[in-house]
Amino acid sequence: MKSAKILSFLVLIITCLGCEIQNEVKTIRLGHGLDVSHSVHKAMVKMGEDLLERSGGKLKLEIYPSQQLGTERECLELLQIGSLDMTKVSVGVLENFAPKMKVLGLPFLFRDRQHSFNVLDGPIGEQLLNEGEQYWLKGLGYYDAGSRSFYTMNKPIEKPEDLVGEKIRVMESATAVNMVKALGGSPTPISWGELYTSLQQGVVDGAENNPPSFYLSRHYEVCKYYSLDEHTVLPDVLLIGTYVWNKLNAQEQEWLHASVKESVKYQRVLWAEAEEEALREVQKAGVEVIRPDKSLFAEKVKGIYEGYKDDTEIYPLIKQIQETK
Incomplete structure (x- = not known):
């Protein structure tokens, strides 16, 4: 009888533990x-x-x-x-x-x-x-993170040549580095959290990002030119x-x-x-929004695509993406 009670008690404990795990x-x-x-x-x-x-x-x-x-x-x-x-x-x-x-x-x-x-x-x-x-x-x-465009402190970017000599913050991305180089700029990888101070101190002359990030980061307080070339999505x-x-x-x-x-x-x-x-608010804050001829920028980066022609993994993906309706 005593053994039966102990067994019932153990069954109850195991059942309760199972309920706790289940819940x-x-x-x-x-x-x-x-x-x-x-x-x-x-x-x-x-x-x-x-x-x-x-x-x-x-x-x-x-x-x-x-x-x-x-x-x-x-x-x-x-x-x-x-x-x-x-x-x-x-x-x-x-x-x-x-x-x-x-x-x-x-x-x-x-x-x-x-x-x-x-x-x-x-x-x-x-x-x-x-x-x-x-x-x-x-x-x-x-x-969705929209399209990325250049914003700068000292001058507007109306054509690729305007990036020559400009230190542009980029992410830790080889693709982003190569893109800015192809357009004539000097890519500088800096973490997002350090960018505002880096702009203030002149470590970089500008950066590239989408409108909400430009606005919410308050980078528009130091960068008064935003050029919507929309180079990457x-x-x-x-x-x-x-x-x-x-x-x-x-x-x-x-x-x-x-x-x-x-x-x-x-x-x-x-x-x-x-x-x-974002675009409405940064313009209210005195930012000049420029809409440059995107084809000038697209022409400058064609060499990046040429560099992938022998890549048996990336190049087929590029073609598949371009052929997607």
């Missing part, structure tokens, strides 16, 4: 470098709310914005060792970890914004998201470390994928609104 909330930590007012951060907040609801409270997203956990490169490295679960980085930084991603950083690769969406949302985009898995990085989706990529991804069961992975997809749709709407607001 356990899994927290996914997401670190990124953007301000909380940025459309990407807002989309992440929505993703967290959606994920919590979709999973019935079993999956929770914890977001650390504004480089609290490090630069984009540092966050990628934290993902690789399992110290961070998710992050968002620019394709320009990701190419150092997933080499085929550099194709998206090529200047004047896309005909227009819709062409870029068709590529990223299709099989080519899906293929590229999986490129980092051998480096413990799994891509989940692309956030570099998306942001949302990633999860494979260490964490493989610990999620199939249902949890499905919940996360669905929440990411919804947040991408939401962010693209916010982004379009943010671009309009």
Whole structure:
């Protein structure tokens, strides 16, 4: 009788422990470098709310914005060792970890914004998201980061020759470095968090980025010329470390994928609104917005494409992207 009671008690304990494990909330930590007012951060907040609801409270997203956990490169490295679960980085930084991603950083690769969406949302985009898995990085989706253009302190950039002698901040991206060199400028890799001070101190003469980043970073306070040559369409990529991804069961992975997809749709709407607001506000602050002849810049970077003709991995991708409707 006593043995039966002990056995019943043990069964009860095991059952209760099973219930606790089943009801356990899994927290996914997401670190990124953007301000909380940025459309990407807002989309992440929505993703967290959606994920919590979709999973019935079993999956929770914890977001650390504004480089609290490090630069984009540092966050990628934290993902690789399992110290961070998710992050968002620019394709320009990701190419150092997933080499085929550099194709998206090529200047004047896309005909227009819709062409870029068709590529990223299709099989080519899906293929590229999986490129980092051998480096413990799994891509989940692309956030819109618009087109990147030059902004400078001392003179407007109306044609490529105006970049000669100008020190231009670029990301830690060989593709970005080669592009600025091809256009006649002097590329200078500097982390995003250090750029405002570097501009103030004259370490660089300018930089290149999209309108919302130019506005939200307050770089317009020191750079009064913004030249919309729109040389690259570099998306942001949302990633999860494979260490964490493989610990999620199939249902949890499905919940996360669905929440990411919804947040991408939401962010693209916010982004379009943010671009309009950014251009309006920087002009109010005294920034001269220049719309140069883009063909002059496109002509200057043709040599970059020639350099990939013998690359059996990148060149076929370039052709596939150009042929995508």
